[in-house]
Amino acid sequence: MQDSAGARRPYLQPLSRSWWLKHSFFLRYMLREATVLPLLFFCGCLLAGLYSLAQGESQYQSWLTFMAQPWVIALNALVLLASLYHAKTFFELFPRVMPLLPAPLMIAGQWLGTIAVALLLLWLFGVIG
């Protein structure tokens, strides 16, 4: 006896669009995925900054004015939070993918990298040193 379709027909459970709201694990997954939305905003800001820099001093000044708008500062505060949440999840992943050292050590080492870059930038912009 031969099935007319000629192949198995597995049952696929229909998945609703709101599946990720049903469990806190899925919710945290979606929250991590969503950290890229503020990131896209910041990348756009930097790209606009590079473009304005190439256009001349007055364009660059208006970019600085744009960056000082309250809603832009608020969104950039969200970018900072998103980047730190992403960093937490990303740093915890590395020792699981490549267990070279004890996990807490690897996670701490990566946070040190983030802190070092921040300190370097603060030094570059004349806050410290």
Place this chain on the structure above:
Amino acid sequence: MSQPKRSDEPIWWALFSAGGVCFAVIIPGLVLTIGLLYPLGLLPEPALSYTRVQSLLHSWWGLPGLILAGSAICLPLFHAMHRVHHGLHDLKLAKGRLAKILCYGLASLLSAVAIFYSGIIA
């Protein structure tokens, strides 16, 4: 027997992964200084002046500008658009080739613009 088709996923995953490192290590300090402290007036005034930023990015044959564009714009863009691509699938908003081409195409296009204006080609 036909050869199995080679997947292009390693390319996108490598860019996603490299962008993830930049997002975690470089973006926090950058958004803290450029996006928050400077606009709030908490950095010395000349820190981001036109002449200072211009000379900073264009010194050393434009290498600092290229590093900034690559690590703070291009790679994070590929990271973000990879997650957007898969997020569209997760939310059942889009799937298939078109969404993929649009996502990685946008990341590529904006990356090219960023490198062009980074000052390395001038």
